[in-house]
Amino acid sequence: MGFDADKFVSGISEDKKCCVCSGVLDNPVRAACGHLFCSGCILPWVVRHGSCPQGCQPLTPGDLENVLSLREVILGLHVRCEYRTRGCDAVVRLTDLLKHLQDCCYRPVSCRHAQCGATLSQWQLADHEARTCDYRPMGICQEGCGLVLVYKTYTTHNCLTALKQLVIQQEQQVSVLEQELEGRGRAFERRERVLLAQLTDLKRHVQQQAVRFQACHITQLRHHSACRAALTQLEPCDHVLIQWEAHNSLPPGDMFSTEMELKTSNNRSVLVPAGAEVSL
Incomplete structure (x- = not known):
């Protein structure tokens, strides 16, 4: 929101006024189209509408440029004290106004x-x-x-009257404090119920996770047991007879790239892919 033009000693030209609030520019920024705005006025507008308030073009926050030179000019302008209606006739620069207001004897x-x-x-x-x-x-x-x-x-x-009034005042204060305490108690109770509900949901979620984990663990154990049982049923093999037939002629020294057939002593055949290692 811009500054009130009436507080300035000299007249303010239109090029120092915001196109949104019509006040004197506060932290002025310039859009690509050349229009000037207070930063506090244009940023919310751009977020909501995405265009220049004058309707000339689309606008984003990144399109806004700080006009530091104009800001310094405006801060150097002279303004009247805000308490002039109470009797203060002081005239100070805009940049010094806040300090003056804090120290003004008409505050x-x-x-x-x-x-x-x-x-x-x-x-x-x-x-x-x-x-x-x-x-x-x-x-x-x-x-x-x-x-x-x-x-x-x-x-x-009168001491008696004064003491009665004091008691009434203290009772009123106690009543106010009791109402405040009661309100806080209700708020704490609501908060406690919410936390207990969240804790209950968390416990239920943890229990469900534990059940799923236990079921998965049991499944894995059964799978491992089945694998071990299958391995114990395999027939022992004393030696392996390797027989292969090359389907492609290979130059000497090249890696063998075709499948080979392994035959065990009990005449069981196994196909071994190219590049596989076999221990004899």
């Missing part, structure tokens, strides 16, 4: 005395709290209640 503040709630300028606060506030402290009651006396009621102070 609105609230009286710190309980029950007062008056709002006044910073320069008035000390005198108000010390001399004119109706709720400024006047001392401690010496009649037995020990309460702090304030200017508004110290001449008509």
Whole structure:
């Protein structure tokens, strides 16, 4: 959002105003089409619409360029204090405005005395709290209640009445705290129920995973047992007689590349692919 043009001492030309909010440019950026915007105005627009607000062309965040020179020019312009309606006539550069507002003696503040709630300028606060506030402290009651006396009621102070009012105030505070505590308790209960439901789901998932893992493990054990049983049923072989017939003539020294037939002593035949190793 741009700056309010009315706070500037001199008039602001249109080339220093945002095409979205019409305020004086705050952190100005320029689109490829040449239009200028506040960075805080154009970025949300581009994300939502994907085009220039003036309807001239498509636009993405990467198409925006910071205009640092223009930013420095705008920050150097003179503005009036925001508290001029309270009496401040200060004129400062825009870049120094925030520091001035923090230190301005016309900055609105609230009286710190309980029950007062008056709002006044910073320069008035000390005198108000010390001399004119109706709720400024006047001392401690010496009649037995020990309460702090304030200017508004110290001449008509009655210990019994004051203590009753104090009890009522404290009961109201206790009621507020109890309601707050009850609300937090309900929130904790809801949170606890959610966590317990999540924990239950997690336990059920873990149990299901354990059952599946156990079933898979049993299947593997059965498969291994079947393999071992099959191996024990194989007939022993004392020696192997290798017989082959080459279907292609090979030059001397070349690797044998055809299949060969192995015959065992009990006349069982096995085809061995090319390149396989055979232990005799």
